[in-house]
Amino acid sequence: MNxxxxxxxxxxxxxxxxxxxxxxxxxxFAIERKGDASPVTAADRLAEGIITEGLLLATPDLPIVAEEAFSEGHVPAVAPRFWLVDPLDGTKEFAAGLDEYVVCIALIEAGRPVLGVLAVPGRGSLYAGIVGQGAWIEEAGIRRPIQARRPPPEGLHLMDSRSHRDAAATEDFCRELNIATTTRMGSALKFAWIAEGKADLMPRLSSGIMEWDTAAGQAVLEAAGGRVVDIEGRPLAYGKPGYRNPGFVAWGLD
Structure with a gap:
């Protein structure tokens, strides 16, 4: 399969x-707590089962690193090619009745996300892209290409986390930047907004964000011309120990 x-x-x-x-x-549905105290629901588990079963059937040679299986101790060895799956990113938002949660699926090759999907069921939209080939959004059955934007003259639109904020670090990072507006969200939809040209940057400067939280969003954003780098300015890579990210920043076009 290509x-x-x-x-x-x-x-x-x-x-x-x-x-x-x-x-x-x-x-x-009921809300349960995993070992790290993060929330999980029947929807997380059902969605992950659908995705992993389908991937195993179609691509049995590719390992799958999926959030809920990982939390239960199923940790595949790092491979040159593998799938990264977050079946329901933004469980807190889902449980609160918000519509910004997303389904995240990405393919990793040689440590980099090469394609990704961000489905937004509550809004009836879907973002997808292949790095080097472009990205698009589908809404109401209509598909159109998307592209990250260059910073507008009035200033940057900052995407910030709703519930995992490091306000002091973000404020320090943005001190020399012209931030005009800020939107707070609790899922990888933040990447899609930058890819779509609605926003310009998203700093997540603390470590601990997992790879399945970022891979699909990074693929879509990079397919749309943006970039995701670690705090040293290097492209954010995958297959790290424990599948855990360092701090990073997502950007639109320079």
Whole structure:
């Protein structure tokens, strides 16, 4: 399967997972706590099962690193090519009745995300891209290309986390920047807004964000012309020990 085929596979599975998540929302659900005290619901587990089963069936040779399986101790060895899956990024927002949670699927090759999908079931939209080939959004069955923007004269639009904020570090990082507006979100949809040209940067300067939280968003953003770098300015890489990210910054066009 080539990259286009693999992206089509990821899109189909992300849509299926999104439909399952919405069904759980309509039926009602309980909120549980994992070992790290982060929330998990039946929707997280159901969506991950749909995605991993589909990936295993279509690409049995590719390992899958998925959030819920990882939290239960299923940690594949790092491989040259592997899938990264966050079946429901923004569980806090989902549980609170917000619509910004996303389904994240990315393919990693040689330590870099090469394609990714961000499905937004609550909004009926989907972002996807292949690095080097472009990115797009689909809304109401209509697909259109997207591209990161250059900073507008009035100043930068900052994307910030709603619940995992390091206000002091973010303020220090932005001190020399012309920040005009700020939007706070609790999911990888922040990457999509930068890819779509709605925003310009997202600093996440503390370590501990997991690779499945960023891979699909990074793929879409880089496919749209943006970039994601660590605090040393190097491209954010994957397959690190524990699949854990350092601090990083996502940018639109220079």
């Amino acid at each position: 990259h286009s085929d693999l992206l089509d596979l990821a899109i189909r599975l992300a849509r299926d997972a999104g439909q399952a998540i919405e069904a759980v929302r309509r039926a009602g």
